[in-house]
Amino acid sequence: MISLEANSSPTPEELPPEIGGLRMTKQRREVFSVVLAERDHPTANDVFSRSQKRMPTISLATVYNCLEALVSHGLVRQVNFEREPSRYCPNLSDHCHFQDEKTGTIHDVVFKEGVNLADFLELPQGTEISHLEISLKGRIGSH
């Protein structure tokens, strides 16, 4: 099995013909490898222009299609900050996002060991959560 680790990001050619139930096409491989390559939470447009470098014929619609396929198969996470364009994140571990207001940069923020949602939310009993998004904004202290 091919490893999809942080600092060994695969070229499109290295990706197998199927991942997590999703058939990989040339374009999906390209898009996926772009998302895997840099952990900077690119927008669809960012992914589009990066993909064009290797595959100049790819279309923006296809990038949207591929991203949606990857997201719905759980291979990539879609990240939203208020009404900003969606961003895409290859980090599948349980985490949330912090946006530095100064630079716009988005950082992954992990939960502390053993923390469970239901532990700190007054949820109506019987609630089943299928999706959770935590978005933080602020500044990183500099002194």
Next chain:
Amino acid sequence: MISLEANSSPTPEELPPEIGGLRMTKQRREVFSVVLAERDHPTANDVFSRSQKRMPTISLATVYNCLEALVSHGLVRQVNFEREPSRYCPNLSDHCHFQDEKTGTIHDVVFKEGVNLADFLELPQGTEISHLEISLKGRIGSH
């Protein structure tokens, strides 16, 4: 001081000439009273059509302007679910939102007593959070 409580929602006329540093105009009063009236997290469009009942001449642009003024003065909260249109919430207490996937209805969810963000997030030290949004989606158990 006029009380802006849950079940005594003020008519526009009852709102003072200034709230929280924001000068109240006829339209702002109308928009604010619409948001206060029902805790169903209306979109800008919802607010627009409800406002039109009492004030048929109000424009959508004005509704957006008023909502933005109310939000930036901390009188109303803007609530986002992924890429859906923004919704508006008069509940200023510390809480987050749960959307019932079946009905689309949004419920306020409060944090458990004494819970603090930094307690469960591995935040880079020195981080100052100015904005936090937690959005949940799922189903409410029915059995």
Next chain:
DNA sequence: AGCAATAATTGGAATTATTCTAATTCGAAG
């Protein structure tokens, strides 16, 4: 291999929430 069926890609048009613009109107202060 050849071929039908199915799925993916493409470019461009369409949609939709929201913001912008420029003109008008309002309202508080003198």
Next chain:
DNA sequence: CTTCGAATTAGAATAATTCCAATTATTGCT
């Protein structure tokens, strides 16, 4: 009552995303 900055308005503009219909690729059969 006039003035002047702010608010409102209608409509145009913007921007992210989705839709559409046509083309191209891929799969599964025989």
